[in-house]
Structure formats: C-alpha cells, structure tokens
Amino acid sequence: ASCSTSEPQGFCAVGYEADCGLSSEKILIKGGTVVNAHRKEVADVYIEDGIVVSVRPNIKVGDHVKIIDATGKYVMPGGIDPHTHLEMEFMGTVTIDDFFTGQAAALAGGTTMHIDFVIPVNGNLTAGLESYMNKAKKAVMDYGFHMAITKWDEGVSKDMELMVNEHGINSFKFFMAYKGSLMISDELLLQGLQKCKSLGAIAMVHAENGDAVAEGQKRMIDLGITGPEGHALSRPPVLEGEATARAIRLANFVNTPLYVVHVMSIDAMEEIAKARKEGQRVIGEPVASGLILDDSWLWHPDYTTAAKYVMSPPIRTSGHDKALRAALSTGVLQLVGTDHCTFNSTQKALGSEDFRKIPNGVNGIEERMHLIWDKMVESGQMTVTDYVRVTSTECAKVFNIYPRKGAILEGSDADIIILNPNASFKIASASHHSRSDTNVYEGTTGKGKVEATISQGRVVYEDGKLKVTPGSGRYIRMPPFGYLFDGMEKADAAYFASLNAPIQRTKSAA
Ligand SMILES: C[C@@H](CNC(N)=O)C(=O)O
Ligand SMILES: [Zn+2]
Ligand SMILES: [Zn+2]
Numbered sequence: 001a002s003c004s005t006s007e008p009q010g011f012c013a014v015g016y017e018a019d020c021g022l023s024s025e026k027i028l029i030k031g032g033t034v035v036n037a038h039r040k041e042v043a044d045v046y047i048e049d050g051i052v053v054s055v056r057p058n059i060k061v062g063d064h065v066k067i068i069d070a071t072g073k074y075v076m077p078g079g080i081d082p083h084t085h086l087e088m089e090f091m092g093t094v095t096i097d098d099f100f101t102g103q104a105a106a107l108a109g110g111t112t113m114h115i116d117f118v119i120p121v122n123g124n125l126t127a128g129l130e131s132y133m134n135k136a137k138k139a140v141m142d143y144g145f146h147m148a149i150t151k152w153d154e155g156v157s158k159d160m161e162l163m164v165n166e167h168g169i170n171s172f173k174f175f176m177a178y179k180g181s182l183m184i185s186d187e188l189l190l191q192g193l194q195k196c197k198s199l200g201a202i203a204m205v206h207a208e209n210g211d212a213v214a215e216g217q218k219r220m221i222d223l224g225i226t227g228p229e230g231h232a233l234s235r236p237p238v239l240e241g242e243a244t245a246r247a248i249r250l251a252n253f254v255n256t257p258l259y260v261v262h263v264m265s266i267d268a269m270e271e272i273a274k275a276r277k278e279g280q281r282v283i284g285e286p287v288a289s290g291l292i293l294d295d296s297w298l299w300h301p302d303y304t305t306a307a308k309y310v311m312s313p314p315i316r317t318s319g320h321d322k323a324l325r326a327a328l329s330t331g332v333l334q335l336v337g338t339d340h341c342t343f344n345s346t347q348k349a350l351g352s353e354d355f356r357k358i359p360n361g362v363n364g365i366e367e368r369m370h371l372i373w374d375k376m377v378e379s380g381q382m383t384v385t386d387y388v389r390v391t392s393t394e395c396a397k398v399f400n401i402y403p404r405k406g407a408i409l410e411g412s413d414a415d416i417i418i419l420n421p422n423a424s425f426k427i428a429s430a431s432h433h434s435r436s437d438t439n440v441y442e443g444t445t446g447k448g449k450v451e452a453t454i455s456q457g458r459v460v461y462e463d464g465k466l467k468v469t470p471g472s473g474r475y476i477r478m479p480p481f482g483y484l485f486d487g488m489e490k491a492d493a494a495y496f497a498s499l500n501a502p503i504q505r506t507k508s509a510a
C-alpha cells in the first residue's frame with residue numbers, strides 16, 4: 001500500500017506509515033531561520049532519534065539522513081495548545097473530535113502538543129483520569145492533562161495529591177460557570193486554591209459568574225429570545241470581568257498563582273492587567289476565537305451558521321478582539337490557546353429551540369498557528385520570537401516542561417514546524433482535518449503556511465499529507481512547582497512573620 005491521497009483526508013492511518021517511507025529517524029533541516037522565544041538565527045538543525053542534537057550553521061552529516069531545505073523559511077518549536085477538549089462529554093453529547101482527529105488536525109496546523117482537560121467521573125478524579133487515558137490510546141502526538149475539579153470533599157483533596165505526585169498533573173481547573181453541571185462555589189474555589197498552593201499546582205479558572213449567567217439566560221427566554229444571539233446577550237462581558245476579578249482577589253488572599261483560561265473580553269483582560277501591574281502572578285490565556293472573531297455571526301439568519309459560534313464566555317462584540325490582540329502583543333496576556341471543543345451541525349441543532357441547549361464550543365486546534373501568524377506577525381504587530389513565545393514556549397514554561405518542550409535547543413524534543421512566510425493558507429471545512437462539518441473560520445485566507453511538521457523527530461506532515469500512527473502519542477508528565485511558584489515561600493514567610501508579633505496589650509484599668 002502506498003501513501004495514496006485516497007486515504008480519508010490524506011491520512012496515513014496505521015500500517016501505511018512504513019510504505020510512506022517519508023518519516024525517518026535522522027533529519028537535517030538546512031538553511032532556515034531558527035526561531036526560539038529568546039532569539040532567531042540562521043542555522044541548521046540536526047535531529048536524531050526524536051531529539052534535537054545540534055543547532056548551528058553548516059552542519060555536515062553522513063548518508064541515510066533526510067534533508068529538508070528550509071532556506072527562506074522559519075524553523076520553530078511546534079505549537080503547544082494549552083486548552084483543548086477532545087472526546088469530552090458535555091451538554092448531553094460528546095465533542096466530535098477525539099484524540100485521533102483532533103490531534104491529526106493539530107499536526108496539520110503546526111501544533112505538536114496539547115494539554116487537554118480531564119473531567120472527573122461523578123466528581124472522582126481517578127475515574128476521570130482512567131477514562132481520559134483510555135481516550136488517549138489512539139493519540140498520534142504528545143499530550144498532557146489538566147484536571148477539572150467539579151466538586152469538593154476530603155476524597156477530592158486526597159486525589160489531587162495523587163494526581164500531582166503520581167500522575168504528572170500540575171494544574172487544576174475550577175469552573176465558576178455552568179451552574180448545575182461543572183460550576184463550583186466560592187467556598188470550594190477557596191479550598192481548591194489553597195490545595196493547589198500546597199501542591200505547587202497551577203489553579204485555572206473559567207471566570208464567569210454562573211449565577212448571574214443563569215439569571216441572564218432566564219431573562220432572554222422570558223423575552224422570547226431563544227436563538228444563538230440570546231447566548232451572547234445572556235452573559236455579557238461584565239459577568240466575565242466580575243468573576244475574573246473575584247478569582248484574582250481570592251488567589252491574592254491565598255497567595256497562589258492564577259491562570260485565567262479563555263480570556264474573551266476587555267473587562268477580564270483589564271482585571272488581569274491591574275493584578276499583574278501590582279505584582280500578582282496571574283496568567284491570562286486568550287484563545288484564537290476571541291482574538292480573531294466578533295459576535296456578529298450569532299445574529300446570522302441561518303441557525304447552523306450562527307450556532308457554530310456559540311462558546312463560553314461568548315465571542316464578544318467587535319473591538320474586544322483588537323484589544324485582546326494588543327494585550328497579547330505587549331505581554332499583558334501571555335499565551336494563546338484554542339479551547340477546541342467541536343460539535344457538528346447536528347449536535348449544535350440540539351439547541352435550535354433554546355440557545356441554552358446549544359453545546360458550547362468552537363474549533364481552533366488546526367487554525368491557531370496560521371491565524372496568529374497572519375493576524376499578528378504578518379501584520380507587524382508581533383515579532384517572530386514573540387510568536388514562538390505565545391504559541392509554544394510560555395505554555396511549556398508555565399506547565400514546567402521547558403526546555404524539553406517549547407524550544408529548539410540541544411536535548412529538546414524534536415517537535416518542530418517549518419513555516420513559509422511567502423506561502424498562504426485557506427481555511428475550509430471541506431479540507432480541514434476536524435471531523436466537524438463546520439469551521440468558524442470558514443473561507444479565511446492569509447499569509448504564512450506550515451509546510452512541514454516534525455513530531456517526536458518524525459516528519460508527520462509534509463506536502464499537505466499526514467503520516468500519523470494511532471498510539472504513537474505520548475503522555476507528557478508535568479511536574480509541580482514550575483517557575484510561577486519560584487520565591488512564593490519567601491513571600492509567605494515575610495507575610496506570616498509580619499503577623500507573628502502579637503500586639504502586647506496592657507489590661508485596661510478596671
Ligand atoms: C466547556 C469548555 C469548552 N466550551 C466552551 N468554552 O464554550 C469550556 O468552558 O472551556
Ligand atoms: Zn500514507
Ligand atoms: Zn471554559
């Protein structure tokens with residue numbers, strides 16, 4: 001069998017890879033501009049057995065080495081997507097992309113690692129992890145896990161220790177929205193923040209006021225607004241700003257780092273900016289949809305078109321996207337995710353009578369690298385080194401897997417992309433690798449094209465063809481106490497020292 005394009009969407013499913021003969025253990029990438037977060041340089045990259053062996057000009061090699069000419073192109077660390085939901089059970093259905101199609105899409109778009117969210121099973125973390133390890137059996141690229149916390153008791157607290165100390169999880173997500181399903185109370189959030197601090201684990205929040213959202217939804221239904229536009233109107237930016245501020249203050253009170261996922265509005269971004277200006281360790285993660293799109297689509301007369309843009313927090317009115325891009329380019333926000341959580345048009349139709357039933361989520365795992373390059377680097381708003389920082393390096397640093405991941409340095413994993421700044425891309429559901437029949441970026445074109453993706457030292461995407469093997473993906477353990485925790489104990493000591501001098505009071509005269 002050979003690598004025929006008759007394979008579904010140009011896939012090389014298991015068993016064909018050897019026939020493709022295109023992947024190899026020794027690769028020399030010649031003459032490209034190698035870009036890391038800290039510098040760019042014209043240099044060769046030599047890869048052997050999945051590892052970067054050397055990065056310098058004019059590397060000489062023997063035979064049996066696959067040579068890739070990258071002259072005039074950028075050689076960069078593969079993207080790392082910090083926020084995905086593959087094969088996630090949610091709102092009565094399951095996301096249409098699993099660890100095969102979602103990851104194939106990622107590789108085709110220049111992302112070589114993602115961090116997915118384990119959802120506990122009936123609140124049980126261990127059962128949740130088992131379930132996700134099972135889903136990931138078909139993985140074709142490296143992945144890590146965050147763990148969601150959807151209820152609190154002594155068992156959950158104990159299990160969090162297990163997740164950190166035994167299972168390589170160093171981040172826990174608390175949903176402040178989705179009342180009645182994933183949402184937790186402030187009391188639980190506080191317990192969770194304190195537990196994360198003690199474990200050296202990053203606390204992550206979905207920051208919307210879930211109680212107010214429920215009120216806002218009722219308000220829309222009472223007004224007879226049941227279409228997708230009701231989704232945006234029911235949860236305005238003020239509710240994202242309020243929850244973001246609340247989470248930031250509670251993290252301050254506990255004195256632990258905080259990671260705000262899918263920052264979608266100016267309201268939330270400005271709370272993060274204020275906290276960071278005051279020295280608080282808060283990370284803000286915008287996602288591709290919030291950086292690129294606006295909510296006018298939700299008013300589209302065609303339900304299928306409008307419903308595909310329903311996610312939470314909602315994609316905002318025009319202007320928020322521009323402000324979020326500016327914040328990302330100046331370091332107010334630190335890294336870009338996608339929140340890839342795809343439902344096809346049949347699944348989205350579950351909410352055709354009531355927007356509250358539209359499964360929340362959009363695509364992005366294949367489009368992120370192209371969209372950020374075109375919108376921010378090609379436009380001159382962001383440097384190529386910052387592009388690497390926000391799409392790969394910062395994520396590796398926050399989750400403590402740098403420089404194994406997120407860099408092209410001697411000893412790093414050989415997860416590398418070659419981007420041609422002079423080629424262009426076009427986004428279409430007809431050609432994308434997601435299993436969904438819709439794409440929120442349908443028809444978008446732009447400059448900059450990922451022409452080759454190397455994952456674990458093998459060429460897995462080249463000339464528009466994927467050569468992936470289900471089961472070849474590896475679970476990447478992420479150790480606790482990453483850089484965001486450096487020195488926190490000193491701040492704590494100083495704080496408690498300042499309290500430990502009880503005031504000596506004289507008894508007031510009787
Ligand atoms: C459930 C998950 C994806 N869906 C979404 N953001 O609308 C999330 O809230 O991050
Ligand atoms: Zn093939
Ligand atoms: Zn969320």
Ligand SMILES: [Zn+2]
Nearest residue numbers: 083084085339
């Ligand atoms: Zn999410």
